[in-house]
Amino acid sequence: MNSARENRSPDAIESLRTEELMINMGPQHPSTHGVLRLVIRTDGELVSEAWPHIGYLHRSFEKIGESVNYNQVVPYTDRLDYLASMNNALAYCLAVERLAAIEVPLRAAYLRVIMAELNRIASHLVAFGTYALDLGAFTPFLYGFREREDILAIFEQASGARLLYHYPRIGGVARDIGPDTVQAIRRFITVMRAAWPEYNALLSNNAIFIKRTANVGIVPRAQAIAHGLTGPCLRGSGISYDVRKAHPYSHYEDFTFAIPVGEGKMGTLGDCWDRYWVRMVEILESLKIIEQALDGLPQGPFLAKLPRTVKVPAGEVYVPCENPRGELGFYLVAQGKPQAMRLKVRAPSFCNLSITNALARGVLVADVVAIIGSIDIVLGEVDR
């Protein structure tokens, strides 16, 4: 069911051309995932340009990072990608620990992995739900939130918070988890494994969903790399790269898991459906990691013995982490003071979003929504 415009000759399109319309999508718009603003130039339903305008949620994270102590930055990192707070804080702590050469206890590393992977699942469930919402299906959203609720309950048990956890700390984690939390996580793994086929029956294999996402917003391999896409967007284009595998951190090398990549199963390699499907399969892979981490969870301290103020020697470090949305990197420049001299975030959503205009040329208005949704941005991270 290719659209009619593709079959039309260029002359026919030229003869139909009428006045172009500039429309402003957002910052208050239901499908811009927060406060993204897109200025779209359209000819009827056909989009010729889509410029993203960002910055509506800028909260000066990097400036704050230069003025508060290393420990005090951790809660701010929670607010970058607020759907994956655990992963953000983990990446920041790893950056500080690498520069200050802090050894993290094994139990803490495992706990971090468990929480990061649970948060990845929670984040992908939101991505699944909001993507369905963007395409006009409301129900998958609530199905996704049903399982996410279990994860948030686990986080609440572990950290006391449901969205912004402040759980990973420099040198370990804030609190240990008890046997009841382990039980809850194991229960969740069973629940999630049972719910996963339900999602596919409801959305992934739905004919309309496939028509809307397959062959739409195709990112070829080379373009994905050149535009700096990371995470599911990169893997959706068929590149098997995952920071957890390529440069393992926090003892990821102890676990066996696969890197799902796009295969063009429903259309062309690198289309919206591929990016979506990579996220869905990653949920299963994360479950595997959590299971292994729970099985091998060692006893011991959960926080390294550190002075109240972390001593970070002068130096620079860039630490990449595999976040649900891509490679989150913290570039830390220290001069031996209690505060960082420069703290720069490589936000995956920011980099992934920059491809929007390249993808939006010549698609329909409805496809723009499908493309933005498949990139899966969080504006808290784009604007920082």
Add this chain to the structure above:
Amino acid sequence: MMSPAEIHALLRTRFGAAIADFVQPSAGEPVLGIAPAALHDVCLFLRNTEETCFDFLRLITAVDWTDRFSSVYHLYSYNHYHSITLSVDLDRSNPCVCSVADIWPAANWHERESFDMMGIVYQGHPELSRILLPLDWEGHPLRKDYRAPEQYHGVKHE
């Protein structure tokens, strides 16, 4: 896979004095200092050479060292799984360096953000404008000597 020292040696033989001496820091990762004039050629070389093949531009950012600025480039290679950090020192009165947006399209937004926050001008950038802050914002907030404005369009902050 090449270590930063090996990459430095390779660049030295190709570009000579445009590459600063290699320093292994006591903490953190080494950074290769590049002369501003040579930056574009070095980047092109690093991307196109078989052994280095830096196809992925992770990040461009800028650091204010109070006496100078530096524009920092984090590169990565999906073929060799190695990374390198380049740094270009810029004059504080006229921070100006050529854009690499033609080498990596990913540089486009990073350079815009660096311009927005630190005021570094990337010559040859297709549309160098503010990206996070409003277009009429004054100053570049991540500079160390930045003073937050008293008010913005009549909105005062206490």
Add this chain to the structure above:
Amino acid sequence: MHSVIEEIQRFSPGALFWPLHSEWAWLVYALAFACCAALALAWMAVMAMAWTYGERKIAGFIQGRIGPNRVGPWGLLQPIADGIKLLAKEDVIPRISSRVLYVLAPALVFIGALLPFAALPFSERLVPVDMELALLYILAFEAIEVIGILMAGWAPGSKWSLYGGMRLAAQMLSYEIPMGLCVLVIVLLCGSLDFTEIVAWQSTTAWGLEHPWILGWAIFRSPAALLAFFIFYIGGLAATKRAPFDLPEAESELVAGYHTEYSGMRFAFFFMAEYASMYVICALCAILFLGGWHGPLPVPSVPDGATITGRWLEFTGSLDAADKAPLLRLAAASFELFQDPQSMRIMLREAIGAVNMLGKSFALYFIMIWVRWTLPRIRIDQVMYLCLKVLLPFALGCVVWTMIQVALFP
């Protein structure tokens, strides 16, 4: 003698005081018309309100949540609370809008949704106005709604509204043609545009059975009609702008489409019109393809020409003419009516017919809601492709098949 208008003329106390041939007959007529209009409006309003509640409860059930449960028992008063809230809202008219069109649009949409109710039967005799061209009448007024929505898309001067309006125009051109052809299949088979006759035809001999029960339904009589039913229903989803064809108001693309700039009661008109026209489409489906008030509950048969008012007039006439107290006479006649087995039989027949009819309509309505909360939205070019390149050829095939069938086996 079996439309409600006519029944009311006779049934109303007016008929006792001023017989139809008197000079006050126009008053009786006027009263009858007013009652009918009020009934149709009330039924439409009840349908719309009940189904907004129904939709939210069903959506809640499908999504594993509770749905409205705060206002009244089980949240039953929720639609009323919503109505009051919408009434209390500020009436905003955008400054740059074309005022006349802006104000007129919701009224036109509402009228377009209301008028079909005049010809929608509940059962054989429970119909506000029994007309021979009922089918044509309903299809015509369903289409009027589209003009109102185009106006609503144009008038506020919002680009999102304009997109919604233009999408609807494209969509209407796509779904109207296959839907019209599907109706043609039934008209060809039955040879009438009158609902009573269409339903009566579906209870005549079929498959060699004199009382075919549900096998008499159009969908079981001819494969063309079965296919036409599905095409008509899918077209109906598009006609009522329901998911997956809710492009004119696609909230994740066009903010809210044609009703972006409408608030308060004007928005409520659009809202009610949508729910009302869903009922119209479902009722049409039930009448045209699913045997209307025939089956699955068996309907008792009555002698030809027997009507409730006929019996009632007999009773009023048979009472002592010397008794001049009309109200007393009325009461006595009504009492007699309930004692009379034939009248009860007629009433029972109408009641069972109405249950059949509403049951089928509501089942179809439920499926519409089910579909909405299950499927994603399709794209505008896919709507046009589906309607014009898939449904239209099949609908044409159905018509050709039926024409051959009618020509060969009349």
